[in-house]
Amino acid sequence: MKFKFLTLVTVIALFLSSCGGSKEKDNPSESEAPATEEIKKEPVKEIATSEKIDLMAPTLDNKGIGPIKSVTLDAIDEIMVAKGKEVYKANCTACHKLKKRYIGPALANITKRRSPEWIMNMILNADEMLKKDPVAKALIAEYNAPMAQQQISEEEARAILEYLRTKIN
Amino acid sequence: MKTIFKSIFLFLITTTFIVSCAPSEKKGNSNKGAIAGNAAEKVYVAPGEHDSHYAFISGGFSGQLSVYGLPSGRLFRVIPVFSQDPEKGYGYSEETKPMLMTSHGFIPWGDSHHPDISQTNGSVDGRWVFINENNTPRIARISLETFETEEIIEIPNSAGNHSSSYVTENSEYVVAGTRFAIPYPQKDMPISEMKGNFKGALSFLKIDQETGHMNIDFQIMMPGFNYDKAHPGRNKSSDWFFFTTYNTEESHTLMEVNASQNDKDYIAAINWKKIAEYVANGGGKKVPANYAHNIWDDDKHMATTTMKKEVLIVEPKEVPGAIYFLPTAKSPHGCDVDPTGEYIIGSGKLAASMTIHSFSKMIKAIEDKAFDGDAYGIPIIKYEAVNYGAVAPGAGLGPLHTEFDSRGNAYTTFFISSEVVKWNIKDLKVVDRHPVYYSVGHLMIPGGNSRTPDDKYLVAMNKITKDRYLPTGPEVCQSAQLFDISGDKMELLLDFPTIGEPHYAAGIAAEKIASKSKKIFRLADNTHPYAVKSEAETRVVREGKNVHIYMSMIRSHFSPDNIEGVKVGDKVYFHVTNLEQDYDVPHGIAMIGANTSELLVMPGRTTTFTWEPKQVGVWPFYCTDFCSALHQEMQGYVRVSAKGSNVPISYTLDGDIPGKEDDL
Numbered sequence: 001m002k003f004k005f006l007t008l009v010t011v012i013a014l015f016l017s018s019c020g021g022s023k024e025k026d027n028p029s030e031s032e033a034p035a036t037e038e039i040k041k042e043p044v045k046e047i048a049t050s051e052k053i054d055l056m057a058p059t060l061d062n063k064g065i066g067p068i069k070s071v072t073l074d075a076i077d078e079i080m081v082a083k084g085k086e087v088y089k090a091n092c093t094a095c096h097k098l099k100k101r102y103i104g105p106a107l108a109n110i111t112k113r114r115s116p117e118w119i120m121n122m123i124l125n126a127d128e129m130l131k132k133d134p135v136a137k138a139l140i141a142e143y144n145a146p147m148a149q150q151q152i153s154e155e156e157a158r159a160i161l162e163y164l165r166t167k168i169n
Numbered sequence: 170m171k172t173i174f175k176s177i178f179l180f181l182i183t184t185t186f187i188v189s190c191a192p193s194e195k196k197g198n199s200n201k202g203a204i205a206g207n208a209a210e211k212v213y214v215a216p217g218e219h220d221s222h223y224a225f226i227s228g229g230f231s232g233q234l235s236v237y238g239l240p241s242g243r244l245f246r247v248i249p250v251f252s253q254d255p256e257k258g259y260g261y262s263e264e265t266k267p268m269l270m271t272s273h274g275f276i277p278w279g280d281s282h283h284p285d286i287s288q289t290n291g292s293v294d295g296r297w298v299f300i301n302e303n304n305t306p307r308i309a310r311i312s313l314e315t316f317e318t319e320e321i322i323e324i325p326n327s328a329g330n331h332s333s334s335y336v337t338e339n340s341e342y343v344v345a346g347t348r349f350a351i352p353y354p355q356k357d358m359p360i361s362e363m364k365g366n367f368k369g370a371l372s373f374l375k376i377d378q379e380t381g382h383m384n385i386d387f388q389i390m391m392p393g394f395n396y397d398k399a400h401p402g403r404n405k406s407s408d409w410f411f412f413t414t415y416n417t418e419e420s421h422t423l424m425e426v427n428a429s430q431n432d433k434d435y436i437a438a439i440n441w442k443k444i445a446e447y448v449a450n451g452g453g454k455k456v457p458a459n460y461a462h463n464i465w466d467d468d469k470h471m472a473t474t475t476m477k478k479e480v481l482i483v484e485p486k487e488v489p490g491a492i493y494f495l496p497t498a499k500s501p502h503g504c505d506v507d508p509t510g511e512y513i514i515g516s517g518k519l520a521a522s523m524t525i526h527s528f529s530k531m532i533k534a535i536e537d538k539a540f541d542g543d544a545y546g547i548p549i550i551k552y553e554a555v556n557y558g559a560v561a562p563g564a565g566l567g568p569l570h571t572e573f574d575s576r577g578n579a580y581t582t583f584f585i586s587s588e589v590v591k592w593n594i595k596d597l598k599v600v601d602r603h604p605v606y607y608s609v610g611h612l613m614i615p616g617g618n619s620r621t622p623d624d625k626y627l628v629a630m631n632k633i634t635k636d637r638y639l640p641t642g643p644e645v646c647q648s649a650q651l652f653d654i655s656g657d658k659m660e661l662l663l664d665f666p667t668i669g670e671p672h673y674a675a676g677i678a679a680e681k682i683a684s685k686s687k688k689i690f691r692l693a694d695n696t697h698p699y700a701v702k703s704e705a706e707t708r709v710v711r712e713g714k715n716v717h718i719y720m721s722m723i724r725s726h727f728s729p730d731n732i733e734g735v736k737v738g739d740k741v742y743f744h745v746t747n748l749e750q751d752y753d754v755p756h757g758i759a760m761i762g763a764n765t766s767e768l769l770v771m772p773g774r775t776t777t778f779t780w781e782p783k784q785v786g787v788w789p790f791y792c793t794d795f796c797s798a799l800h801q802e803m804q805g806y807v808r809v810s811a812k813g814s815n816v817p818i819s820y821t822l823d824g825d826i827p828g829k830e831d832d833l
Binding site for chain 1: 689691692693702703704705721723724725726728748749750751754797798799823828833
């Protein structure tokens with residue numbers, strides 16, 4: 001079975017490269033690789049499983065995917081909170097409210113549900129998170145709108161986190 | 170085992186197919202121009218891959234500038250320059266309207282001609298591209314970070330701005346020469362009294378190296394000939410600028426006969442450095458003028474027009490030793506200088522040959538005073554004293570334009586015989602020739618008019634296509650043809666259609682531009698007076714009959730999206746800010762009945778259109794650019810009440826005043 005598949009791939013690959021010309025140096029495997037990979041992956045729809053996640057349940061062990069591997073939280077830093085509030089106001093409020101579901105989820109108490117790393121990675125690396133992180137995938141399935149990338153720096157994302165730490169009730 | 174057999178069998182079949190699908194050389198059809206078997210491979214840019222070069226091709230009578238990739242010939246963008254462009258809202262939005270202002274008022278479309286890329290040390294540097302408007306004389310500067318027109322300056326005392334817009338080796342100046350001689354100053358006078366009374370202004374626009382801003386440093390008031398094409402000197406001749414002239418007869422009617430009487434016209438050689446020094450030391454005379462200078466501001470996201478009231482004039486006689494005429498065969502059109510700066514080529518469009526002058530001979534002739542009289546006080550250098558030679562008769566008919574490779578070859582287009590001729594600059598022998606389809610005007614080699622040609626590709630730009638493409642009624646596309654010139658023989662690779670008439674083009678290696686291409690406008694830098702930085706700032710304000718809507722857009726809603734209190738007879742300003750800060754997420758907006766614009770707003774930008782509602786009702790607006798899966802939901806309503814109604818202004822989003830209900 002596997003043999004047959006390989007044969008077919010080879011034949012198709014040959015066919016594909018044949019009319020392109022005689023340029024054998026051009027790495028033909030590069031154009032095939034994604035095709036075969038997709039064939040293998042296609043049937044597994046991971047979204048189906050992620051839909052079962054309870055979005056209100058804490059997932060504090062999940063650090064998400066992105067540049068932030070570890071965050072140490074100290075006592076609330078008021079200067080950082082003030083800065084975070086400004087960045088939050090300018091970049092987040094078009095889609096998030098604190099107490100009300102809006103385009104995205106309400107963000108009050110978010111630090112009770114999500115780890116600091118997850119929150120910052122979602123701000124900094126939304127595109128990849130939405131594709132790979134099970135919680136982020138469940139969120140987009142629920143809210144439809146993708147999390148916008150707003151060119152926020154790591155320092156600003158940390159300040160937003162600090163601000164959100166103060167929004168607990 | 171069986172499987173292996175099977176695969177061998179299949180392999181054989183496929184191999185047979187490979188052999189059979191190789192292009193069999195079309196023998197009977199000479200129109201194919203002997204395309205070699207691997208031409209397709211040479212222009213194939215695989216999906217997702219990038220081209221190696223940008224080509225900025227003039228949009229001709231469309232007034233715009235198009236951006237193509239080479240070698241694929243794919244069109245990426247049409248940059249609006251001298252004409253309104255509904256696709257980009259250019260010339261329709263309140264912010265861009267000033268770009269099209271002139272001393273003749275708002276001009277919605279123009280005739281763009283000769284793009285030229287800025288240079289540093291004689292090489293194209295990818296900062297800006299300049300292009301001239303021929304009809305209502307103007308020069309535009311386009312940013313190669315935003316691919317948007319940043320500045321347009323009108324040229325006074327000029328008409329038919331054709332010997333333009335060429336830049337010197339370090340972008341000190343961009344030049345604009347008048348094609349038509351006109352009265353100076355303009356006045357009401359009999360046309361028949363033209364001779365001796367008309368003038369030809371050659372304008373030198375100084376470029377600010379930081380901002381790129383252009384300023385007319387001086388205009389040389391030359392005799393009333395037609396100044397057709399121009400080229401800055403290169404390398405050793407870089408202090409000089411050369412202009413071809415025709416109608417040295419100074420005729421004003423039935424020009425195709427009367428302007429073709431003289432066997433020789435001139436190339437005007439101008440030592441611009443000398444004149445620039447003269448001006449820097451207080452030379453020249455300021456005279457009244459009236460011309461528009463339009464500048465775009467990327468932080469304010471808007472253009473402003475300033476009417477300038479003065480220009481500095483230099484009369485040739487004021488700067489002795491700066492200007493000479495070089496006799497050149499018959500109404501020369503193209504004026505080109507090779508990368509070494511030694512050879513100055515005038516293409517006598519009515520002659521069978523090109524005149525090649527020598528720069529070093531010219532300098533010697535000036536020292537020796539080898540003159541043959543003068544024209545209006547400008548010394549005419551003896552033909553023999555400056556001429557290097559002519560390209561052998563029979564080289565072709567109707568030479569127009571020449572560009573160069575780095576190996577000592579010149580490539581000249583021949584309009585009448587429809588061909589590109591490659592010849593050796595030193596021995597003037599023809600090396601190769603190739604037909605083009607048809608009636609070629611300009612040609613372009615990336616960097617081919619600079620000191621350092623990047624000589625793999627040549628693009629021929631043709632005036633006529635006739636049978637080359639599927640017919641589209643009486644009006645068919647104009648076209649470019651791509652050649653590979655890396656070998657001994659020119660190889661035709663590709664035909665591709667162009668926008669308008671492709672008068673000229675400028676090319677550059679992609680790596681000089683691509684990495685600095687701007688992705689978004691930073692909201693934090695936006696200083697537009699009607700910008701909003703967050704939804705909390707969105708609002709509606711009435712000022713008499715004017716209603717200003719400060720609106721935001723983000724995937725996928727407007728804020729506010731319900732507006733009431735607008736009345737028939739109001740003028741409603743939609744000031745729309747795109748709050749996105751992500752690459753390639755523009756939003757659009759269209760308002761029913763608005764006749765000014767549907768806008769496409771880039772991330773971080775604020776743009777304004779106006780709407781004068783004429784009918785009572787509840788009228789929708791919507792996003793015109795497919796922005797997300799919820800794009801179809803990106804919409805809103807404006808309630809329009811009757812004139813004199815007392816419905817107050819109100820605005821909401823999801824039932825609340827935007828941003829006000831959340832306790833931050």
